[in-house]
Amino acid sequence: MSGGLLYAFTGASLVALGLYALIVYAHLLRKILAFNVMGSGVFLVLVGLAQRAGAADPVPQAMVLTGIVVAVSATALALALMRRLFTDSGATTLDETD
Amino acid sequence: MTAPALRTSALLRIVTRVAVTLLAVALATAMLDLPSPTTSLAQIVQQHLGDSGVRHPVTAVLLNFRAYDTLLEIAVLLLAVLGGLALRLAAGDSPMPAAASASPVLAGLVHLLVPLIVLLAGYLLWAGAHRPGGAFQAGAVLAAAGVLLRLAGRWTPLLPPSALARGGLLIGFIVFLTVALSALLTGGVLLEYPRTWASELILLIEAVLSVSIGLMLLSLFSGATTPGRR
Numbered sequence: 001m002s003g004g005l006l007y008a009f010t011g012a013s014l015v016a017l018g019l020y021a022l023i024v025y026a027h028l029l030r031k032i033l034a035f036n037v038m039g040s041g042v043f044l045v046l047v048g049l050a051q052r053a054g055a056a057d058p059v060p061q062a063m064v065l066t067g068i069v070v071a072v073s074a075t076a077l078a079l080a081l082m083r084r085l086f087t088d089s090g091a092t093t094l095d096e097t098d
Numbered sequence: 099m100t101a102p103a104l105r106t107s108a109l110l111r112i113v114t115r116v117a118v119t120l121l122a123v124a125l126a127t128a129m130l131d132l133p134s135p136t137t138s139l140a141q142i143v144q145q146h147l148g149d150s151g152v153r154h155p156v157t158a159v160l161l162n163f164r165a166y167d168t169l170l171e172i173a174v175l176l177l178a179v180l181g182g183l184a185l186r187l188a189a190g191d192s193p194m195p196a197a198a199s200a201s202p203v204l205a206g207l208v209h210l211l212v213p214l215i216v217l218l219a220g221y222l223l224w225a226g227a228h229r230p231g232g233a234f235q236a237g238a239v240l241a242a243a244g245v246l247l248r249l250a251g252r253w254t255p256l257l258p259p260s261a262l263a264r265g266g267l268l269i270g271f272i273v274f275l276t277v278a279l280s281a282l283l284t285g286g287v288l289l290e291y292p293r294t295w296a297s298e299l300i301l302l303i304e305a306v307l308s309v310s311i312g313l314m315l316l317s318l319f320s321g322a323t324t325p326g327r328r
Contacts, residue, residue, distance in 0.1 A: 008129050016122035023114045049129060050139075058155035059139040062164060065156065066171045069234055069311070073178035076318035080182045 007048025014041030026093040028082045032075060039071045151296025153228040160232065161300045165289045169278055172271045172307065179267060179314045187258055208250045215243040223308050227297070233304040237311025244316035263313060270310025274303050 018038030022031055043064045050057040085091055143155050143163065150158035160168050219236040226232030247253040259267065277299055281290040291299050 005129065009126050012122050012125035012129065015125065016118040019121065020114055020118040024111050045125075045129075049132070053134060055140055057138075057140040058143050058159050059164070062156050062159035063167065065160065065234060066167050070171055070174050072315070073175045073318060077178040077181045080185045080318075084185050 002052050002054070004048045004050070004052035004054075008045045008052065009048075011041040011044030011046075011048055014038065014044060017041075026095055028085070028092055028094065029079075032078045032082065035078075036071065036075055039067070043067055149293065149296075151291065151293075151298075151300050152226070154226065154230065154232075156230065157226045157232050157300075160234075161303060162291065162296065165278070169271075169274050169289070172274060172310070175311065175314050176267070176271055179317050182318050183259070204250050205252075208246055208252060211246060212243050215239055215246070219243075219308060219312070223304055226304060227301070233307035234311060236304075236308035238315060240308060240312030241315035241319070244312065245319055248316075248320055259317065263317075266309055266313045267317065268310070270303075270307040273306045277303060 015038050018034045018036075018041060021034035022038065025031060025034065046060045046064055046067075047056075050060040082092075140155075143159060146163070147153065147155060147158055150162040152158050152161065219239040222231040222239060223233065223236040224231075226235070244253070277291070278289045281292075282288050286292075
């Protein structure tokens with residue numbers, strides 16, 4: 001098994017772990033973190049699969065670089081939205097029974 | 099902190115656990131079964147690297163071969179910043195008063211580090227043409243300098259952004275879009291750089307992108323730091 005494939009498997013595990021946390025935890029901060037873990041898993045899959053034959057491939061690397069920056073900004077926006085929700089209503093979850 | 103109320107029922111947890119394990123196994127199996135690609139993108143990039151105006155393949159992909167992605171990425175970043183600012187300004191939050199830092203060590207460290215960080219960002223920007231580096235790395239490093247200044251209480255930036263800061267946030271996207279569209283207007287296709295100018299145009303775009311990305315990341319950071327006093 002090549003190193004690249006190992007990265008891709010790790011990425012798949014991260015996607016599964018992130019999805020689990022996204023479903024199970026109600027707290028929004030945890031959901032945002034879980035979503036980030038899933039995203040990192042996808043990046044690992046992209047980069048890992050592309051280099052499973054050996055040499056690194058610059059195209060997926062550039063795409064992941066783009067993806068990381070977008071993920072950071074989306075996370076920041078999500079945190080700002082969450083903070084606004086907390087300031088306005090005191091809620092930290094989207095649970096309507098609260 | 100895992101307060102019981104914040105977690106879902108035990109049954110759902112077990113079902114989810116089984117489901118995500120199956121998902122991971124399915125993903126891994128699919129990866130093992132993947133046929134090897136018949137065309138190597140890496141080779142294509144290598145063949146055309148001479149035409150791109152830079153000598154590092156990742157930068158060539160980012161700023162030339164797939165520059166469309168990068169252009170849209172800056173647009174997305176800009177939207178996120180606008181969203182963050184809108185949320186922040188609508189809440190009537192005033193920026194945290196710059197707490198005069200009591201620690202002389204922190205102040206001294208900031209004095210030493212910030213010029214070095216700016217120098218490093220310039221190097222990363224320049225190095226992007228022939229080795230790992232480029233606008234994103236330089237922008238992230240610049241943003242780190244801003245965060246450091248913010249944490250040391252030296253600077254309360256971007257809340258609300260001054261006209262100059264607004265220009266800085268926008269300039270990366272505007273210059274990039276201008277270059278992209280001018281190719282279209284002169285009879286080429288979108289984002290097709292004139293071959294003799296490719297190096298200079300890429301450097302220009304990367305330079306303004308670094309400033310914009312740095313300011314954007316900093317704006318996202320400083321939009322979220324004031325603790326929610328209620």
